[in-house]
Amino acid sequence: xxxxxxxxxxxxxxxxxxxxxxxxxxxxxxxxxxxxxxxxxxxxxxxxxxxxxxxxxxxxxxxxxxxxxxxxxxxxxxxxxx
Amino acid sequence: xxxxxxxxxxxxxxxxxxxxxxxxxxxxxxxxxxxxxxxxxxxxxxxxxxxxxxxxxxxxxxxxxxxxxxxxxxxxxxxxxxxxxxxxxxxxxxxxxxxxxxxxxxxxxxxxxxxxxxxxxxxxxxxxxxxxxxxxxxxxxxxxxxxxxxxxxxxxxxxxxxxxxxxxxxxxxxxxxxxxxxxxxxxxxxxxxxxxxxxxxxxxxxxxxxxxxxxxxxxxxxxxxxxxxxxxxxxxxxxxxxxxxxxxxxxxxxxxxxxxxxxxxxxxxxxxxxxxxxxxxxxxxxxxxxxxxxxxxxxxxxxxxxxxxxxxxxxxxxxxxxxxxxx
Amino acid sequence: xxxxxxxxxxxxxxxxxxxxxxxxxxxxxxxxxxxxxxxxxxxxxxxxxxxxxxxxxxxxxxxxxxxxxxxxxxxxxxxxxxxxxxxxxxxxxxxxxxxxxxxxxxxxxxxxxxxxxxxxxxxxxxxxxxxxxxxxxxxxxxxxxxxxxxxxxxxxxxxxxxxxxxxxxxxxxxxxxxxxxxxxxxxxxxxxxxxxxxxxxxxxxxxxxxxxxxxxxxxxxxxxxxxxxxxxxxxxxxxxxxxxxxxxxxxxxxxxxxxxxxxxxxxxxxxxxxxxxxxxxxxxxxxxxxxxxxxxxxxxxxxxxxxxxxxxxxxxxxxxxxxxxxxxxxxxxxxxxxxxxxxxxxxxxxxxxxxxxxxxxxxxxxxxxxxxxxxxxxxxxxxxxxxxxxxxxxxxxxxxxxxxxxxxxxxxxxxxxxxxxxxxxxxxxxxxxxxxxxxxxxxxxxxxxxxxxxxxxxxxxxxxxxxxxxxxxxxxxxxxxxxxxxxxxxxxxxxxxxxxxxxxxxxxxxxxxxxxxxxxxxxxxxxxxxxxxxxxxxxxxxxxxxxxxxxxxxxxxxxx
Numbered sequence: 001x002x003x004x005x006x007x008x009x010x011x012x013x014x015x016x017x018x019x020x021x022x023x024x025x026x027x028x029x030x031x032x033x034x035x036x037x038x039x040x041x042x043x044x045x046x047x048x049x050x051x052x053x054x055x056x057x058x059x060x061x062x063x064x065x066x067x068x069x070x071x072x073x074x075x076x077x078x079x080x081x082x
Numbered sequence: 083x084x085x086x087x088x089x090x091x092x093x094x095x096x097x098x099x100x101x102x103x104x105x106x107x108x109x110x111x112x113x114x115x116x117x118x119x120x121x122x123x124x125x126x127x128x129x130x131x132x133x134x135x136x137x138x139x140x141x142x143x144x145x146x147x148x149x150x151x152x153x154x155x156x157x158x159x160x161x162x163x164x165x166x167x168x169x170x171x172x173x174x175x176x177x178x179x180x181x182x183x184x185x186x187x188x189x190x191x192x193x194x195x196x197x198x199x200x201x202x203x204x205x206x207x208x209x210x211x212x213x214x215x216x217x218x219x220x221x222x223x224x225x226x227x228x229x230x231x232x233x234x235x236x237x238x239x240x241x242x243x244x245x246x247x248x249x250x251x252x253x254x255x256x257x258x259x260x261x262x263x264x265x266x267x268x269x270x271x272x273x274x275x276x277x278x279x280x281x282x283x284x285x286x287x288x289x290x291x292x293x294x295x296x297x298x299x300x301x302x303x304x305x306x307x308x309x310x311x312x313x314x315x316x317x318x319x320x321x322x323x324x325x326x327x328x329x330x331x332x333x334x335x336x337x338x339x340x341x342x343x344x345x346x347x348x349x350x351x352x353x354x355x356x357x358x359x360x361x362x363x364x365x366x367x368x369x370x371x372x373x374x375x376x377x378x379x380x381x382x383x384x385x386x387x388x389x390x391x392x393x394x395x396x397x398x399x400x401x402x403x404x405x406x407x408x409x
Numbered sequence: 410x411x412x413x414x415x416x417x418x419x420x421x422x423x424x425x426x427x428x429x430x431x432x433x434x435x436x437x438x439x440x441x442x443x444x445x446x447x448x449x450x451x452x453x454x455x456x457x458x459x460x461x462x463x464x465x466x467x468x469x470x471x472x473x474x475x476x477x478x479x480x481x482x483x484x485x486x487x488x489x490x491x492x493x494x495x496x497x498x499x500x501x502x503x504x505x506x507x508x509x510x511x512x513x514x515x516x517x518x519x520x521x522x523x524x525x526x527x528x529x530x531x532x533x534x535x536x537x538x539x540x541x542x543x544x545x546x547x548x549x550x551x552x553x554x555x556x557x558x559x560x561x562x563x564x565x566x567x568x569x570x571x572x573x574x575x576x577x578x579x580x581x582x583x584x585x586x587x588x589x590x591x592x593x594x595x596x597x598x599x600x601x602x603x604x605x606x607x608x609x610x611x612x613x614x615x616x617x618x619x620x621x622x623x624x625x626x627x628x629x630x631x632x633x634x635x636x637x638x639x640x641x642x643x644x645x646x647x648x649x650x651x652x653x654x655x656x657x658x659x660x661x662x663x664x665x666x667x668x669x670x671x672x673x674x675x676x677x678x679x680x681x682x683x684x685x686x687x688x689x690x691x692x693x694x695x696x697x698x699x700x701x702x703x704x705x706x707x708x709x710x711x712x713x714x715x716x717x718x719x720x721x722x723x724x725x726x727x728x729x730x731x732x733x734x735x736x737x738x739x740x741x742x743x744x745x746x747x748x749x750x751x752x753x754x755x756x757x758x759x760x761x762x763x764x765x766x767x768x769x770x771x772x773x774x775x776x777x778x779x780x781x782x783x784x785x786x787x788x789x790x791x792x793x794x795x796x797x798x799x800x801x802x803x804x805x806x807x808x809x810x811x812x813x814x815x816x817x818x819x820x821x822x823x824x825x826x827x828x829x830x831x832x833x834x835x836x837x838x839x840x841x842x843x844x845x846x847x848x849x850x851x852x853x854x855x856x857x858x859x860x861x862x863x864x865x866x867x868x869x870x871x872x873x874x875x876x877x878x879x880x881x882x883x884x885x886x887x888x889x890x891x892x893x894x895x896x897x898x899x900x901x902x903x904x905x906x907x908x909x910x911x912x913x914x915x916x917x918x919x920x921x922x923x924x925x926x927x928x929x930x931x932x933x934x935x936x937x938x939x940x941x942x943x944x945x946x947x948x949x950x951x952x953x954x955x956x957x958x959x960x961x962x963x964x965x966x967x968x969x
Contacts, residue, residue: 018385019352019378026286026377027341028295065295066341110746111804303476304454306447306860307878326877334879336443336472336860366451 003040010038030061083171083225086246087197088124090223094195095121100221103195104178104185106130115176117185117194129197129225131172171199171225177316177360179205183214195221201235201358203242204391205316208354214319235359236280236376239392279380282373298374302340304367311347311361311371317354324350344371348378355379356391411949412574413594416582417822418829420619421604423593424557424821425741425808430455431591434462434553436546438488438577439563439955443472444860446597446740449559462549466491466538467563468855469885469927470920479546482922484537485853485956486567486842492576493839494532495547496583497524502544504551506585513832514582520834527839535839551584555591562599562857566954568843570946575835582832588823598740599864601730605738608794608809609787613662618791628657634790664950665691666943669700679706683760684727688716689865689933692941692952693908710763713867716933726757729868733759735780736802738809742819744797745806842956843944846924850906850958852890853925854940857955862931870931882932883916886961890924891917894963903962904928909939912964926959 004010013036021031035054039047091103095118107116108128118124182196198206203222209215224245232240279287286294312318312325324330324346331343348355355375362372383389414420429435429452442450450473457463457476465477466488474480483491499505500521510517533540550556558581564573577594586592598604610617620627637656663671665687671677673696680701691697701707701720709721712729730737732753738744753759761783765775777783781799788794793810796818801807807818822828846853861879862869869875884904886896896902898917903910904926913928913935921927928937942957 015385016349019381020349022381022384023345023348023378025291026283026294026374027298027345028291028293029341030291065292110748303472304443304450306443306450306472308447326874333877334859334861366447368451368454 028065032057032061033064083246084127084129087129087223087225088127090246091118091124091127091195092121094221094223095119099193100195101189101192102185103197103223104182105197105223106174106176106178113172113174113176115178115181117181129171130174130176132174171227171231173228173231175199175201175358175360175363177314177358178202179209179215179316180314180318182220183209183319186215186219190216190219193219193221195223198222198224198242199227200237200239200241201356201391202316204239204356205358208317208356208391209319212354235357235372236282237357238278238389278383280373280376282370283377283380286373286377298341301367301369302344303337305337305340305343305369306367307336307338307343308366310364310366311369314360314364315351316358316360317351317356344369344374348374351375352378352382353390412571413578413596414619415571416575416578416833416835417587417594417827419822419827420607421742421822422595422598422740423587423823424591424595425743426452428591428593428821429453429557429559429595430459432456432461432553432555432557433591434464434549434556435559436464436466436550436556437473437477437559438466439565439573440559440561440597441467441469441471441473441563441857442559442561442597445561445599445858447860449597449740453559462553464546464549466546468922468925469857479542479549481538481542481546484535485855485925486569486953487536487839488564488567488573489569489576489837490527490532490535490839491538491543492573492580493524493527493837494529494536494543495550496576496580497527497532498529498544498547499551499580499583500524502548502551504548505583509585509587510583513585513588513827514834515831516834516836519836520579523836523838550580550586553586555589556584556586557592558586558594559597560595561597563955565596565946565949565951567951567956568944568946568953569840570951570953571948572835572837572840576837578832579834579837582834587832588821588825588827590821593821596740601739602737604740604742605736605744608738608791613664616790617787618793620791622657622661623659625659628659631790632657634786666945666950666952669697672700672704675703678704680704680708682707682709682711682717682721684711686711686715686717686865686867688720689930689936689938692938692943692954694936694939695909696943697938710760711867712757713871715865715867725763726753726755727763728753728757728759732757733780735759735761736784736806742808742810743806744794744802744809744811746799746802843953844907844942844957846958850960851924852959852961854904854906854928854937854957854959855925855955856928856930856937856941859929859931862929864931866931866933882913882929882935882937884913884961885916885918885921885927887921887923887925888917888919890926891915894961896963901964903964904940904959905962906940906942906957906959908942911935911937911939926961930954 017034017036021034024034025031037050039050087105091105094100095103102117102119104115104117106113106128107118107126109126113128113130113132116123116126118127178196178198179202182194185194186192196202196206203224206215206220206222210217222242222244224242226241226245227235227237286297289297309325312323325343326333330346332339355378357372357376357379359372361375362370365371379389411420413423417423426449429449435453435456437453440446442453453463453473454476463473463477465471465474465480466483467474467480468482468485470480470482529540529543533543536543558577560574560577564570564577567573574594574596581587581592581594587594600606608617608619614623615621616627616631620630622628635657663677668677668680669687669691672680687697688694688701698720701717706723707721708723708725709715709718710725710727711718712727714724718724730747731750733747734749735747736744737747761777761780765777768775784797784799788797792812796811796813796816797807797809798814801814808820809818810816810822811818823832858864859879861875884902891897896915896917898915900915901912902915903912928935928940930937938954940957940959942953945952
């Protein structure tokens with residue numbers, strides 16, 4: 001933290017993540033589905049590990065509720081972006 | 083209460099301290115915002131009390147202001163022979179701040195008076211902090227909300243820092259000094275601070291995540307993308323709206339992509355939403371947006387120790403959460 | 410409107426919008442309510458929350474359909490078959506209201522006999538709705554304590570438009586869902602003041618208040634009210650022939666299709682168009698263009714330079730809603746005041762002023778000072794508006810009928826008796842759409858609106874934010890049809906009917922059923938009405954915008 005190219009950018013990001021987690025939780029999307037981790041460009045293996053672990057966690061949680069929303073209209077194919 | 087507000091507005095206008103007094107006006111049986119620029123228009127001034135034109139439930143603010151029936155000077159519109167109760171702070175509210183922001187942009191050197199409730203004042207404080215209004219150009223005249231409205235709103239502070247109060251007068255005690263600055267400093271009625279989290283939020287939090295999800299999605303699915311929540315919002319002032327950015331929210335379909343549409347707005351408003359609830363009132367699809375924003379306020383409060391509008395902090399004190407128009 | 414007038418004696422929404430909230434069952438047919446009438450939709454949502462059953466019959470899965478308890482897609486133009494089958498099921502199961510039928514209606518026996526033939530199973534084949542659903546819908550509607558019908562252009566814009574409406578009237582009478590709160594047959598009127606325009610006699614066959622032009626008494630009444638003697642003097646006719654022609658005509662005027670036809674064959678020389686845009690809104694645009702081009706004089710009064718105004722010899726600038734004083738009468742018969750907020754720009758003037766001057770120039774002087782004065786005259790000659798004055802319109806307005814100054818207005822019609830006395834059951838047979846699909850034109854096209862734009866887009870397409878929301882036309886096609894034609898999302902296609910062809914982008918969505926395509930008609934550059942069929946209902950003269958046959962071809966080269 002604090003070593004961001006954009007100065008305090010990662011603090012800002014952290015605050016947004018901290019805000020978003022409880023918010024998505026409040027609308028019923030598990031907050032564990034949002035995950036942030038700070039890695040530098042020299043920490044490739046750490047990044048890979050973290051993503052692998054995150055994917056494992058997601059698998060365990062099963063499909064997101066967003067996949068089976070009540071109204072199928074809202075997940076219809078992208079209208080203006082072929 | 084209304085006569086005191088009128089007296090203050092009159093003094094402010096006559097002294098030349100303000101160019102206009104932004105308040106509500108009752109005309110043709112309708113209440114709407116109005117900028118009072120001359121003293122003789124003030125007869126039409128109204129504090130948002132809709133009783134008298136419609137047979138709604140009797141106004142319970144009488145219990146709290148204790149003044150409505152007993153004030154002899156209220157002679158407005160008795161022509162219909164109906165009992166008119168237009169003196170109290172009623173349930174009809176408008177985003178006066180939003181109008182003030184627009185007026186001030188066009189007349190930056192003029193000073194304006196504005197009628198404020200608790201929520202309006204919270205909004206003003208945020209707008210001052212976000213450099214949308216100049217505190218030196220705004221004179222607030224406060225009124226407190228009636229208890230039933232405060233309860234409906236689950237409002238944490240249904241009164242501004244200072245408000246017009248004339249209970250002493252009707253109690254027969256010494257007449258209050260009214261000069262636009264000196265007002266009562268005690269609660270206009272029994273304090274009604276809600277316990278946190280508010281009941282509407284707590285009730286949802288007690289649900290299972292999946293049920294909560296279904297509950298919200300059912301509401302969001304009714305959205306007709308009218309932008310009423312944004313257009314009424316006294317704290318929305320961006321020139322370009324993220325909700326109209328095709329990259330964030332697809333255009334051309336209703337309901338708009340949800341929950342993205344509603345969450346994007348909640349995030350965007352995180353440090354601005356002062357819990358006035360006008361969005362919920364305006365929503366033609368009756369989506370309980372206020373509950374969502376109340377939760378956002380709770381999170382802000384937990385994360386940064388500050389609930390927007392409840393103190394005079396600057397944006398940087400709140401943290402670099404989404405700021406003006408850049409999110 | 411003609412359908413309801415024939416059945417009940419009054420052509421308007423029977424009940425009020427707010428009453429929908431307390432219905433037990435709301436049957437929505439041919440209305441994309443959230444798009445076109447979102448505030449009505451709000452009441453429907455509230456009713457649903459209260460536990461009301463919501464039934465939607467629409468070829469598209471609209472937003473309101475997605476929250477419905479039952480949504481069925483009827484084949485285009487088969488509404489009569491569907492409603493008759495429902496009534497067949499109701500009678501067969503004795504769900505009908507015999508008390509109401511015997512006390513309040515007539516013509517039931519003949520009607521019943523006709524319904525016999527419309528068995529649910531047979532009609533299931535015609536309508537494409539499964540038999541179980543028809544019965545279930547019939548049961549829900551018939552057994553609701555207070556059931557409402559809500560319909561819109563999906564019902565009326567057919568060659569059988571009036572029959573469709575009469576069938577809905579039959580359905581409501583059969584189950585006694587009339588003359589009470591939260592029931593009724595409720596057409597949602599599109600324009601903010603289309604009800605008012607009709608009320609004021611903006612139809613070829615009636616004076617204000619639906620008083621027929623061919624009634625001798627009515628004609629006399631209006632000749633007196635409009636001081637016809639005075640006007641005779643004013644023009645000082647110099648030939649006796651003209652003198653004898655003075656007075657109000659007893660002939661029914663022309664409908665839009667007849668006017669266009671008349672322009673074509675020369676029997677109509679001049680056309681005065683007020684706030685309409687037939688170049689976009691009328692079916693078979695090529696035919697409309699030819700007709701308008703052959704007019705000796707075309708005058709258009711509008712607030713924008715519409716495609717129709719561009720063809721005009723004279724354009725008169727009108728005033729928009731914010732620039733004029735007056736009243737609008739909304740869909741629930743509520744007369745509401747409109748107040749001028751700003752002055753009209755440039756030479757634009759309020760409509761009544763333009764008409765007044767034209768009339769004076771033509772030899773019948775009008776000297777109204779204000780819309781207020783006009784309203785006083787309306788009240789004098791229109792029984793249902795008799796008690797309406799500007800003074801009484803403060804606040805929430807008044808719902809007609811409001812015959813006297815003491816009358817509080819009427820929330821729902823036909824309480825004790827129908828306007829015409831007894832409610833009349835009509836014998837309605839199923840008439841298929843005028844044009845059906847064949848090998849060459851194998852897709853059903855239906856047209857409609859979107860939530861973004863209003864009608865021909867004259868106003869909404871001039872709004873930057875609305876235009877950004879939806880800036881071009883499209884055609885909706887089912888995924889399986891798209892696959893068959895090897896079409897990808899957003900691709901351009903050529904859509905052709907027997908009358909014309911347009912090039913438009915596709916949207917692949919299962920909102921629309923198989924072998925049916927949907928196009929909004931707001932967009933002049935991809936004009937749905939080049940394709941639509943001008944065949945019209947024999948009574949109401951409403952064209953069949955909702956059904957025609959088209960062919961869809963993949964564009965060889967992408968259009969950009």
